[in-house]
Amino acid sequence: MQHSLDETAPRDRLLELDGLRAIAVISVLLWHYLAIPLTTLPSPIRNALAVGRSGVDLFFVLSGFLICGILIRNRTATNLFTVFYLRRTARIWPVYYAILLLWIIGRHFGAADTESLIPTWQYPLFLQNFGMAEFHTYGTRWLGVTWSLAIEEQFYALFPLLVVFTSRLTLTRVLLLIVVFAPAVRVVSFHVTGDEWFLYTSLPARADALACGALIAIAWNTPTVCAHLCRHARLLGITLLAVSPGLAVLAWITPASPIWGLWGHSYLNVFYSLVLLWALTRERGSSTRFLRTAPLRIVARGSYTIYLVHPIALALAGSLLRPDSASMIWTVAVALAITVGVAWLSYIALERPIIGLAHGVPYKSERVVSPAA
Numbered sequence: 001m002q003h004s005l006d007e008t009a010p011r012d013r014l015l016e017l018d019g020l021r022a023i024a025v026i027s028v029l030l031w032h033y034l035a036i037p038l039t040t041l042p043s044p045i046r047n048a049l050a051v052g053r054s055g056v057d058l059f060f061v062l063s064g065f066l067i068c069g070i071l072i073r074n075r076t077a078t079n080l081f082t083v084f085y086l087r088r089t090a091r092i093w094p095v096y097y098a099i100l101l102l103w104i105i106g107r108h109f110g111a112a113d114t115e116s117l118i119p120t121w122q123y124p125l126f127l128q129n130f131g132m133a134e135f136h137t138y139g140t141r142w143l144g145v146t147w148s149l150a151i152e153e154q155f156y157a158l159f160p161l162l163v164v165f166t167s168r169l170t171l172t173r174v175l176l177l178i179v180v181f182a183p184a185v186r187v188v189s190f191h192v193t194g195d196e197w198f199l200y201t202s203l204p205a206r207a208d209a210l211a212c213g214a215l216i217a218i219a220w221n222t223p224t225v226c227a228h229l230c231r232h233a234r235l236l237g238i239t240l241l242a243v244s245p246g247l248a249v250l251a252w253i254t255p256a257s258p259i260w261g262l263w264g265h266s267y268l269n270v271f272y273s274l275v276l277l278w279a280l281t282r283e284r285g286s287s288t289r290f291l292r293t294a295p296l297r298i299v300a301r302g303s304y305t306i307y308l309v310h311p312i313a314l315a316l317a318g319s320l321l322r323p324d325s326a327s328m329i330w331t332v333a334v335a336l337a338i339t340v341g342v343a344w345l346s347y348i349a350l351e352r353p354i355i356g357l358a359h360g361v362p363y364k365s366e367r368v369v370s371p372a373a
Helices: 015-035 043-073 080-108 128-135 144-165 168-193 196-201 203-220 223-231 233-243 245-252 258-281 286-292 294-301 303-321 328-358
Strands: none
Touching: 015 043, 015 258, 015 286, 015 294, 015 303, 015 328, 043 080, 043 144, 043 203, 043 245, 043 258, 080 144, 080 303, 080 328, 128 144, 128 196, 144 168, 144 203, 144 303, 168 196, 168 203, 168 258, 196 203, 196 258, 203 223, 203 258, 223 233, 223 258, 233 258, 245 258, 258 286, 286 294, 294 303, 303 328
């Protein structure tokens, strides 16, 4: 998964969304670093930690919101496609292809957990999610999490065309159809094939999360609707509290249950859409102060690399320490230290300079629309 917050200009940057991005990646870490490897944890605790896998759903909603907002604000730019894809490339490719190269080298020398049933050619083309669905495996642990990145890249390839060549009303209708269509894909796919892999790792089955974020972007960039949402911020907060117990239900359900794939994602799309609306309408408010704290902002800066590197770090730490179940916590601690260190170095030496160069190319005839106008 890629994090499009970096596309936002500093003066327009919503710090609350940085906080949400940090929470999303921390949630994934809890799932992969605690719930999965620490098998001695009581089942109720592991099931509760499994809710952390929903961090990807939050990332999708955020990505849909931010990418759609960028596109509709700059829709009339004469170089929209050039600048948009340049900035996406600068954000995604350097870290991803560096990791891909390291995996190829590691596999050549027999490094731990580098073997994969998924054809190698699918990874550089961001098609590995199809291979995962076909072979019912995440493949090598080094690249197992990249299914979500593949979904987002496929989304980026198609969505700008939809924004530019349709009216805002048509775009809204299409997105609403996607919100309805994707859950139907999940249900039909499961009941026809009994296969949960497609409904978890494919764009058609997961596009509703991206569409929810995009719909919020359209609303937020429509002045009358934005004003209406801000006037009813309290009601949004009450609605969010009302649907929050659904997280406890998901925590009670075992992660292996098909309920997660069939209906859990639909609930999470609603929940995280409300979370996003709450953060937007409470910008700079006291209730969202914790989202603007320095630790979360620091985590947010490195969240892309943290997401990509953390499974590799766990595989390497496990091969070095060869832990048993009792000492697994130390392996997790070493993996976390490696992840944080690599993410910091990547941000300083690779991501920030390259992203800065890409942002040196502005949108021509850029039309910036203030959400509050």
